[in-house]
Amino acid sequence: MGEAIEDVHQLDPQVFWEHARSFEFWFGAVQGYLEGSSFGRHPEVPEKVREAAERDRLVTVLSNYCVGETIALEGAGALIRAAPSRAAKVFLSTQTVDEGRHLEVLVHRMLELGVTDPEAEIARRASPSLREFHRRHGELVRSEDWDAALFAQNVILEEMEFAVFHRHAQLADPRTREVLLGIVKDERRHIGFGENELGRRLKVAPEVRRRLAAVRGELDPLILATFREAIAEIGGPAAEREDLSKSYLQAVARLGVS
Ligand SMILES: [Fe+2]
Numbered sequence: 475m476g477e478a479i480e481d482v483h484q485l486d487p488q489v490f491w492e493h494a495r496s497f498e499f500w501f502g503a504v505q506g507y508l509e510g511s512s513f514g515r516h517p518e519v520p521e522k523v524r525e526a527a528e529r530d531r532l533v534t535v536l537s538n539y540c541v542g543e544t545i546a547l548e549g550a551g552a553l554i555r556a557a558p559s560r561a562a563k564v565f566l567s568t569q570t571v572d573e574g575r576h577l578e579v580l581v582h583r584m585l586e587l588g589v590t591d592p593e594a595e596i597a598r599r600a601s602p603s604l605r606e607f608h609r610r611h612g613e614l615v616r617s618e619d620w621d622a623a624l625f626a627q628n629v630i631l632e633e634m635e636f637a638v639f640h641r642h643a644q645l646a647d648p649r650t651r652e653v654l655l656g657i658v659k660d661e662r663r664h665i666g667f668g669e670n671e672l673g674r675r676l677k678v679a680p681e682v683r684r685r686l687a688a689v690r691g692e693l694d695p696l697i698l699a700t701f702r703e704a705i706a707e708i709g710g711p712a713a714e715r716e717d718l719s720k721s722y723l724q725a726v727a728r729l730g731v732s
């Protein structure tokens with residue numbers, strides 16, 4: 475797990491800045507792992523979830539993942555307007571497509587598991603802390619507070635999603651595993667973009683750090699609470715719940731936001 479998380483930062487920041495924010499880069503990336511797949515996985519992968527209790531726990535976790543992906547989808551699309559450069563606007567348009575795909579494949583996985591009304595299940599099973607994050611993130615996006623909204627979305631939310639999805643993939647049934655591993659590959663790019671943008675911004679405007687620290691103090695407990703619950707549902711040991719915030723804490727340390 476550690477290796478893949480560190481992998482997020484293997485791309486040189488200057489190379490990322492010059493190349494990774496384009497549709498050219500995006501198309502080459504997704505083609506490699508989505509070609510030949512249907513709803514995020516290869517069609518022949520067998521269904522292994524048969525026990526009712528396991529299915530129910532998985533539907534709860536997927537419902538929460540759907541809320542996380544909805545937050546990122548709404549945010550990536552709406553932030554195009556506030557983005558400070560054309561290259562950032564182009565990147566956000568690729569991220570919007572990715573997030574829409576993530577939401578689609580997760581909802582499709584719920585349908586495969588026998589859920590007849592995904593909207594109703596998501597509404598019933600979403601954790602209160604994630605709903606509150608959704609509400610606060612929406613306020614930041616609507617106020618076009620670029621630094622704060624991007625930090626909440628591409629660092630706080632996505633670093634933790636990345637860690638939980640990656641760990642869940644190791645414990646999951648084969649269909650869920652393949653869907654999650656495809657999502658994680660996209661999240662790496664989104665996290666790289668968030669850190670790259672904010673790192674550059676903080677170099678020229680270090681005073682923004684204090685604002686981001688306030689956002690962190692308010693919003694990261696909400697995401698931590700949600701994903702600790704998710705790890706408990708998928709059967710990870712309690713010690714692992716702490717460990718999952720490690721890559722997130724490393725990211726905020728790199729940005730100097732404490
Ligand atoms: Fe996503």
Ligand SMILES: [Fe+2]
Nearest residue numbers: 546632661664
């Ligand atoms: Fe994402």
